[in-house]
Amino acid sequence: MASASSDTGGGGLVSFHQLAVATTALTFVLLLLGIYTAVAGAGLTCAGRWPFCDGWLGLFPANWPSFIEWFHRLVAMVVGFMVFGLTVSAWRRGRSKAVRWATTGALALLPTQIILGALTVTQYEIVILTAHFVFAVLIFSLLVTATALTFDTALETPQRWGALAAFALVPVVAVATPFVLISGSVPVHIGYYAVGLLAFAALLSLGLWSMDESASRRTPATAFGAAALLAGLLLQGRLVIAPSAQAELALAGGLIGGLALAAAWWALRDAAGGLVPALSRSS
Structure with a gap:
């Protein structure tokens, strides 16, 4: 994309590209921490003293559940500070309009x-929840x-890399969906969200x-695949799954994974020559 040409490089100790990668990566970690906190019900340990917690002076954790909540905070x-810094950097360094408004939108949603x-x-x-x-x-989106947008000119063929990442990750999402092939558990739940969010980021x-x-069908295919993955992630957001609902959940999860996989395949098929040229070029 031509508009991303001004988004590479940067001055100072840390380039804008590096700051964007670090902020997005830590936000991904925060998402997983939040999911674990919700599944464990760790926030309830601090419910009576919010915004403090149950440890010394309400500032430090007293046990493992309160430590989870404390560390998540x-x-x-x-x-939050990194998103603020990224937004300020985007405007001060004259990044593209799309980058400036994306960072500003993320900052506006924080309150x-x-x-x-x-x-x-x-x-x-x-x-x-x-x-x-x-x-x-x-x-995160x-x-x-x-x-x-800062990666666009940093990679020789970013479309191929994105398509290959999505095509590799989406099948794992389908397999890792709780109750599809394996029983639901906290590690499976967190792993499912980790791979699902990475596949969503690749498709986006x-x-x-x-x-x-010029290959216009790639963009709607990736949008459809990303939407399917988000639907699956929201479906799995139910904290209590009744045994009677596990079959329906497995069917829905498998269907969503299949739809996302089909979208990833369609995008990869259209990505500058397909899978075989991409593999040979990247090797």
């Missing part, structure tokens, strides 16, 4: 996300957008890198 604070985070501790209801996750994914990046290309 610490990482969230660091991410609402903080409020929702507080509500997950004090109320812990599925509607609030879902809204908290949705806003987290929106922030905007940061992936900004980062992908591929769609962005393909917007100015």
Whole structure:
């Protein structure tokens, strides 16, 4: 994309590209920490004393569950400062309009996300937990957008890399979906979200890198695949799965994984010559 040409490089100790990668990566880690915190119900240990917790002076954790909540808050604070710094850097360094507004959007969503985070501790209801996750994914998506645009000229053929990453990750998402081939558990749950979010980021990046290309079918294919993955992630967001619902959940998860895989294959088939040229060129 021609508009991304001004988004590489940078001055100072850390380039904008490096800051974007670091911010997006830490946001990804924060998402997984938040999912683990929700599944473990760790926020409930601090519910009665929010914004403090149950340790010494309410500032330090007293046990493992409160440490999870405390550490999640610490990482969230660091991410917030990094998003703020990334946004300021985008405007001061004259990055492209798309990058500036992507970082600004992520920063604008932070106050609402903080409020929702507080509500997950004090109320812990599925509607609030879902809204908290949705806003987290929106922030992550905007940061992936900004980062992908800085990668566009850093990679020789970014479309191929994005398509190959999506095609490799999406099958793992289908296999790792709880109750499809393996029983649900906390490690499986976290692993499913980790691979699913990475596959979503790959499809989103591929769609962005393909917007100015003549192969118009790649962008809607990646959008469809990313939407299917998000639907699966939201479906798995239910904290309590009744045994009677496991079969339906497995069917839905397998169907969603298959749709995302078909979209990734369609995008890869159209990505500058397909899989075989991509593999030979990258080797």
